[in-house]
Amino acid sequence: MTSIKDVAREAGVAISTVSKVLNNYPNVSDETRSKVEEAAEKLHFVPNAAAAALSSKQAARLALIINPSDKFGIGDEINMQYLSGAILSARNLGLDVITLFSGMAEERTPEQLQQYLLAQSITGIVIFSLNKEQKNLQELIRSELFYTVTVDAPFINAKSSCVSIDNAKAQYDVALRMISENNASKILYIAGAPNGYVTDERLEGMEKLAAEKALSMVVADGRFSERTARTLTGKLAMDRDAVVCASDMMAMGAMRKLTEMDIFKPVCGFDGLSLMGYAGKHMYTVRQGFENIASEAVKECCRLMNGGEGRKIILPHEVVRMEYEDVIR
Amino acid sequence: MTSIKDVAREAGVAISTVSKVLNNYPNVSDETRSKVEEAAEKLHFVPNAAAAALSSKQAARLALIINPSDKFGIGDEINMQYLSGAILSARNLGLDVITLFSGMAEERTPEQLQQYLLAQSITGIVIFSLNKEQKNLQELIRSELFYTVTVDAPFINAKSSCVSIDNAKAQYDVALRMISENNASKILYIAGAPNGYVTDERLEGMEKLAAEKALSMVVADGRFSERTARTLTGKLAMDRDAVVCASDMMAMGAMRKLTEMDIFKPVCGFDGLSLMGYAGKHMYTVRQGFENIASEAVKECCRLMNGGEGRKIILPHEVVRMEYEDVIR
DNA sequence: TTGTAGGCGTTATCAT
């Protein structure tokens, strides 16, 4: 492993000079600079990240914490996009990244978690889909020991920002679209889980729509569960015109139940999962740009690390209809 | 950040003594040991990974390279499980991990890739679902600069092992099960992509079955594409008794086409995606334990790093039928 | 059994 020392010898200069060249410091003659660059090139020099980190040149490390819902399955599409967007963005910003699953975070005490992250030289954390039950992570955010960015959870302080789409607006938009096209006025709204921060926001959007359009609305707690949504649909959808669901998985459950009952009522979802294309019912849903969200979250974390203030970032969403032909490859 | 120095002061011993205790060296009195352990506990001491790495105690770093097929979608379930299994396993072994997407690897020259990995102090690499077109990664393996483990690709040398299920056997097993239950003798086999290493193995298993059971078999190249499988089914399935697909996505395409044509023929897939539960046709498929595979791959990489020989590891598979009730939550 | 001291590869401060 060739080190800065070898480069210095090869170029016939001091170690510190090499360091200056490598880090683009001023006060280095062009001549010396090119000499050093040549030597580095020739020896295939690669700076040692660990050593650089040790000597205070903290190449900031980010921890990405993703939240696989229960076991794995259809919804992982979302996490994969989060990861992809975040990792790519981090590389562009020259940030080192480690990936963690939220389980690892909640399994240990807040202190252990902190220490672990410190030991890993973590300076920033991006948490995807934090929910109200993850107390450890929340405490971590509040401790302000690290710069944190939460996706879909409203935590803001001096060292933390949050990013998400406008969930209320999105829920309003997608429901409005479906209701208008189908002349529906009696709605079953299957909400998300009480422990989800987006649940309230989406419900709020729905209530606004109901008020504006004088809709009759029944609200049920679907817990983001396909099975629960299916049951609820069986019980509550009979006298309704349409079913609005706070997630695609629940929309799938609702639609399936309706099909089983051999009646058709329009259903809409939320997230834009490919799975929706398989339903064959042209359901409207909200497409969130997960990769973009993750990318922005990482950038925001970077901004915080550079002294920026914590803030709330709202990203765009889009109402779409998922067709089989569009989702298959 | 509390360091080994603080622990030493707190325990009233020398730094080196603390180090010895922490690294389980012999020749430390029980008394001193417990004194140090107490101090470490009290101060929430966690060794600094970067520093440890610097001073020859190379806490090996692993790079996980995952291969998102084209864009994101249903199949990401697999990659998430790979990631989860690998990250968990790595943590248990005390390995540091970075996650990369294969795109990043193929975008740069082999040299750039090497340099990047060296700069990151990577010593081991686990590559999931490598295919024949990824020349950069293949060159990386052959260079023997790093210890590598490939999943589902047959690369073995002094510093690399491979792990996978027995694809031939698995294809044989699942097809046999379906064929027996349906008394099928004229088969359409929709194979995977020519650039996939598992494609040939699975075909081989299928050919063995065809020979043994004297089946009439038509083989088509489905390229692991749902759309292609759909087209092929339309063209070739008419006079067949059953359709065997080398992937679940293709099985979905085949089944959908058959449904559209309003005829029923048994179809089986390969992988065990949750999506199969939504088909409502009780298709057989092969469940691979992706988490377990990833976990074993990481362990194997660790073994290589400790001087083990490169080898081939075969993990178990299981023929299952995916039911809606089993996959939903 | 315990402590001392040198070194890992960089960066940063301060002379020169």
Place this chain on the structure above:
DNA sequence: ATGATAACGCCTACAA
């Protein structure tokens, strides 16, 4: 503009 040199936190002979 350049070069010594002291950290950074830890490991490891080697000395006591």
